Amino acid sequence: MPAPLPHEYLPSVPALTVQSNDITDGERLGDLHVFNDWGMTGQNLSPQLQWSGAPAETQSYAVTCYDPDAPTGSGFWHWVLFDIPASVTELPTGAGTAPEFKGLPAGATHARNDYGSKEYGGAAPPPGDPHRYVYTVHALGVPELGVPSDASPAVVGFNITANTLARGHIVAHFGV
Numbered sequence: 001m002p003a004p005l006p007h008e009y010l011p012s013v014p015a016l017t018v019q020s021n022d023i024t025d026g027e028r029l030g031d032l033h034v035f036n037d038w039g040m041t042g043q044n045l046s047p048q049l050q051w052s053g054a055p056a057e058t059q060s061y062a063v064t065c066y067d068p069d070a071p072t073g074s075g076f077w078h079w080v081l082f083d084i085p086a087s088v089t090e091l092p093t094g095a096g097t098a099p100e101f102k103g104l105p106a107g108a109t110h111a112r113n114d115y116g117s118k119e120y121g122g123a124a125p126p127p128g129d130p131h132r133y134v135y136t137v138h139a140l141g142v143p144e145l146g147v148p149s150d151a152s153p154a155v156v157g158f159n160i161t162a163n164t165l166a167r168g169h170i171v172a173h174f175g176v
Contacts, residue, residue, distance in 0.1 A: 003068040003075065005134055007169070010161055016054055016168030018137050022047035022093055029133055029174040032093070035115075035124035040176075046079060046096030046120035047135065051089055054139040055165045058086050062138040062145070062160045063096075064153075065120070069131040072114075077153035078133065079120045080111040082160065083144050096120030109149050111156045118149055123174040130175030139166040 023029060034042025049063065062082040070076035079096055085105055092103035096110065098119040110118035125131040140163045147159050 014166040018168035029172040035122040044122040048093040058139040059143040130173040136169040
């Protein structure tokens with residue numbers, strides 16, 4: 001039985017519409033977004049994401065990518081980006097990718113991912129069944145989360161959940 005998706009046990013909120021030119025809900029994640037280490041040969045670029053339908057009281061956004069199928073007992077956080085200004089409704093391909101962070105809006109902050117770096121880290125599952133990668137956009141009711149960038153994904157996630165007005169996601173899969 002697959003692990004639950006990360007939002008299944010969170011408070012219910014209205015849905016955002018999330019779309020991407022790079023990834024499709026329910027489809028395989030392309031090599032463009034796969035890690036480029038640990039035996040993987042992807043390009044490790046964060047996908048283009050755009051969203052709409054946020055409540056009028058939205059003051060900022062957060063974007064996360066989470067693998068609930070990682071054999072860790074707690075999943076694996078691939079991307080934790082927060083304090084995205086409310087005026088931003090799209091991130092271009094590579095916005096979360098170091099060292100350039102092309103298209104990353106001013107004020108947006110990366111928390112460390114489970115690779116230990118403050119950037120997008122692509123898919124890198126062990127051999128076996130494909131893993132799901134949940135790309136989520138969270139509309140938040142605060143202009144800033146007030147957490148440091150070295151906070152764990154769990155601490156950032158706690159603060160995201162406490163301030164979420166709406167959320168939407170795309171789930172892609174990848175396996176080796």
